[in-house]
Amino acid sequence: MSPTSVLLTIRTNSVLKTGAQWLEKKAKRMMIGALERVLPVPESLAADQLASIQRILIIRPNFRIGNALISTPIIESLQRHFPGASIDMLATDKTAVLFENFGLGQVHCASRHAITRPWQAVNLIRSLRRERYDLALQLNTGSLSGLLVGKTIGARHTMALPYKGRTWFDVAIAPGPGNLHSYQVPALFATALGVSCRERPVLRLSEEEVCQAQRLLASQLGLESEGALESGEGGAKNFVALFVGGHLDKRCPPAYWEALIARLEAGGKPYVVFLGPEEFRLAPRLGALMQDSRHGLLLTPRPLREFAALLSQAAILITPDSGPMHMAVALDVPTITLSRTRRSQRFLPQGALHRIITTLAPEDVMAMLQARPAALA
Numbered sequence: 001m002s003p004t005s006v007l008l009t010i011r012t013n014s015v016l017k018t019g020a021q022w023l024e025k026k027a028k029r030m031m032i033g034a035l036e037r038v039l040p041v042p043e044s045l046a047a048d049q050l051a052s053i054q055r056i057l058i059i060r061p062n063f064r065i066g067n068a069l070i071s072t073p074i075i076e077s078l079q080r081h082f083p084g085a086s087i088d089m090l091a092t093d094k095t096a097v098l099f100e101n102f103g104l105g106q107v108h109c110a111s112r113h114a115i116t117r118p119w120q121a122v123n124l125i126r127s128l129r130r131e132r133y134d135l136a137l138q139l140n141t142g143s144l145s146g147l148l149v150g151k152t153i154g155a156r157h158t159m160a161l162p163y164k165g166r167t168w169f170d171v172a173i174a175p176g177p178g179n180l181h182s183y184q185v186p187a188l189f190a191t192a193l194g195v196s197c198r199e200r201p202v203l204r205l206s207e208e209e210v211c212q213a214q215r216l217l218a219s220q221l222g223l224e225s226e227g228a229l230e231s232g233e234g235g236a237k238n239f240v241a242l243f244v245g246g247h248l249d250k251r252c253p254p255a256y257w258e259a260l261i262a263r264l265e266a267g268g269k270p271y272v273v274f275l276g277p278e279e280f281r282l283a284p285r286l287g288a289l290m291q292d293s294r295h296g297l298l299l300t301p302r303p304l305r306e307f308a309a310l311l312s313q314a315a316i317l318i319t320p321d322s323g324p325m326h327m328a329v330a331l332d333v334p335t336i337t338l339s340r341t342r343r344s345q346r347f348l349p350q351g352a353l354h355r356i357i358t359t360l361a362p363e364d365v366m367a368m369l370q371a372r373p374a375a376l377a
Helices: 003-011 014-038 065-070 073-081 118-130 144-152 182-193 207-220 226-231 254-267 280-289 304-312 323-330 342-347 362-370
Strands: 055-059 086-092 107-110 135-138 157-160 240-244 271-275 296-299 316-320 335-338 354-357
Touching: 055 073, 055 144, 065 182, 065 323, 073 086, 073 182, 107 118, 118 144, 135 144, 144 157, 207 304, 240 254, 240 323, 254 271, 254 280, 254 296, 254 362, 271 280, 271 304, 280 296, 304 323, 316 323, 323 335, 335 362, 354 362
Parallel strands: 055 086, 055 135, 086 107, 135 157, 240 271, 240 316, 271 296, 316 335, 335 354
Antiparallel strands: none
């Protein structure tokens, strides 16, 4: 079995995935403990003392879509504070496409294949060292990979939040309160630099990407004619999007989605069901349910930016705590989030566009849909 097949098997099996995460966390604690004993405490520097900053690296090598998107607001803040500076991103081969259209210099990619091919990680570090960055921002100090990158690429200055009271970087950011929402973390960095920061993710689609999504929806769901869609008059903004996916215990059972789909179908509401890459095995089951649907469309996993463009055309998204939830927030698409765990609280969308449900009752979702604008009634 190839390394790719092994990783896919782990990601699609809840027991294996839980075990792998436990091992990962245990190894991470051991390695961070070892680093605490050997890494020196750097001489501190205030953020307003940074000077001659021409090359910047934002470090966020996280494979989760939501965690990657949460980091996007800091890009605009850095561009305003350091005009003319070249800003690069360290992302992953899964999330790199999320940073298109931001005016970045390069988007470097970490890969899960480095687990079985460690020379790839070595080559990545060498490549980053050759860039001779003036400033490296480590947005999540709890990331072991981010910590190792930040300490090994030879940047002139490094900037991060303290980790459990320990400061490993020369520009330390004052931590926020313990209940700080995840969307507010980039603002801590921006505040230290004396610049404003948007407190929700950003995702920038091209006009062509949006038009392609509109054409697909027009042809397969018959929402509107292509011309009406492209004119922005009504168009596809009258369908309900459902994301059947999520991470481990954040997922909803298939029976819940089947009941909700039946309600939407009975109510005559246009809807699109999106499957996540780890839920592709549900395609035959949901396909059979929707075989004679008059109002719904089932879409199997799509390339990330194609999915984002389709999602941008929804009137509302119904989803667990998931990457697509953050994508919807970034695209100003209203959400109904099915909150399944307490640890989701720091990540759930806030504001008038978004609603939270903690019970698995399809009638609660339908009641919320009835309270939305006339396009969903």
